[in-house]
Amino acid sequence: MFKLPVCPYCGRQMGYKASIMLMDKKQTSCRKCGKLSKVRYKGRCAWLAAVFIAVLIVLNTLMLFSENNKTLIPNMVVTVAVIIIYLALTPLTVRLCEIEGQRDRQPVQKLKKNRHRQKKTKYTDVKFDENPLKGTSFDE
Numbered sequence: 001m002f003k004l005p006v007c008p009y010c011g012r013q014m015g016y017k018a019s020i021m022l023m024d025k026k027q028t029s030c031r032k033c034g035k036l037s038k039v040r041y042k043g044r045c046a047w048l049a050a051v052f053i054a055v056l057i058v059l060n061t062l063m064l065f066s067e068n069n070k071t072l073i074p075n076m077v078v079t080v081a082v083i084i085i086y087l088a089l090t091p092l093t094v095r096l097c098e099i100e101g102q103r104d105r106q107p108v109q110k111l112k113k114n115r116h117r118q119k120k121t122k123y124t125d126v127k128f129d130e131n132p133l134k135g136t137s138f139d140e
Contacts, residue, residue: 001044002092009035009098019091027099037096044093052086 005014005022010033014022022028022039029036059082060075069075 005094005096008037008096009033019094022094036099040097041094045090056082
């Protein structure tokens with residue numbers, strides 16, 4: 001259940017920081033194969049939040065009634081700790097799903113470091129004069 005997202009086309013695994021950034025997007029493209037995929041995480045996050053809320057209610061109730069606490073500081077510390085754990089686990093619930101028609105799409109050719117050398121331009125429309133010095137002071 002808690003895994004980093006994987007590209008459904010090429011199998012490339014995203015990093016933890018990339019997973020956090022994907023949570024703001026509806027779809028993303030893979031850096032390796034260049035194909036688009038849907039980002040899904042809301043259902044799993046809602047389920048995870050429900051589990052953590054239930055755990056928090058049980059923990060806080062037990063701490064409140066079983067111990068002779070004069071303050072609520074231990075309850076607040078436990079609550080903040082559980083919220084931090086929840087926020088750390090939510091990027092691990094992100095999943096990438098295929099978009100119809102993307103599997104057949106040809107991958108974009110990656111250019112190497114010297115991209116300007118790979119771009120081939122043909123100057124067929126440029127015409128040069130046979131005698132560029134004609135009509136000047138250098139004309140003989």
